Amino acid sequence: MLSRKLPIAALSVLAMALSACSDDGKKQQGGMQMPPPQVGVITMKEQTVPVTTTLPARAVAYQFAEIRPQVSGLITEKAFKDGALVNEGDLLYVIEKDTYQASLAAAQANLEKANAAVPGAKENYERYQRIVNTGATEIQVTDAKTRYDTALAEVTAAEAAVKSAQINLNHAEITAPFAGVLGVSNVSVGNIASPSAQSPLVELNQLDPIYVDMYESAGQVLAATGKYADFKTETDLSKVKVTVQLDDGSTYDVTGNLDVSARTVDESTGTVNLRAVFDNPDHVLLPGMFVRATLLITEENGYLIPQLAAQIEPGGKVTAQFVTKDNKVETRVFDQVQVSNNSWIVSKGISDGDRLIVDGFQRLAGGVSEVTPVPAKINDKGVVVDDTSSSGSNGDASGSSSDATKASGSNG
Structure with a gap:
């Protein structure tokens, strides 16, 4: 019996020893403090920045024409290649x-016949005028004058007929009303051209210059104190510079200006049509192309908060996170903001030297209150980029574009 009890006792002592070691390990681990997480920050500085607005837009031909015949007849010549550039005439x-x-x-x-009848009618009328009351009656004079007036009227009618016939003959040659780019011809040699045909012969678009139509909220455009309040005349509108971003993300390298603002509101969308004009010598912009247009409204003094580093709250307020002097995380709310390209413009609630968190938001999960700020760098699109000169030994200072995307996701 003793030989069976000893192993059981030994196992009990071993289990107690292991339990004690485990408790000591937990206490030792619990005594260690993890260092505050690193976050990327930029130092705020007041500057003069552009106030902009970005709107959906579409390119529209500066001039557009459906080329249609003005006389009927068989087409004997097509003098262009489809899609060709043509000059006026x-x-x-x-x-x-x-x-x-x-x-x-x-x-x-x-006309020649009518002209030939005029001299005789004129001479007869003048002769009757000379012999009136001596050899001719008043009735004969009146009749002679009527015949003369009729001869003159027939000349006028014949001249009009000649002019009309010449116009019809001229219309047998169809020319370009302005310089532009032709579409694809809907007819070919041998087809019958008719003014009453449903389809045009071909379409012509003027592409240089070209219009870009934008659609802004009616409330923004028509508000007496809105951002467009100072732009009421054509001269004022021309001061508003416009840039265009293409579908592939690139920016069109020509700057346009606001050309006209519609004075009516689209009932279905509640928007007002704004139109900008651009030089387009290389035909980069084509009619119907959808783009994004950015309008430079004015310039103001303020601080820039990258939109990827901020969160929009209900009611339009913007929140951002800062690092205080004692490295604590502080959330600030801004209720008066404007847009400047990819950033928010803030004029109140920020001072020179304040440190804005732009990267490492995922490390703040769980209510982290203290952090280690590391200088970060952002590009002109407000995205955090690698900056090895300030990244620190472990490379967490600035993060990367993908980190910035994660930050944006965590901040709405």
């Missing part, structure tokens, strides 16, 4: 001229 189509040339010849003959 360039020949596009020729309609069979024989009929119109014949009509012009007939009209000219009628």
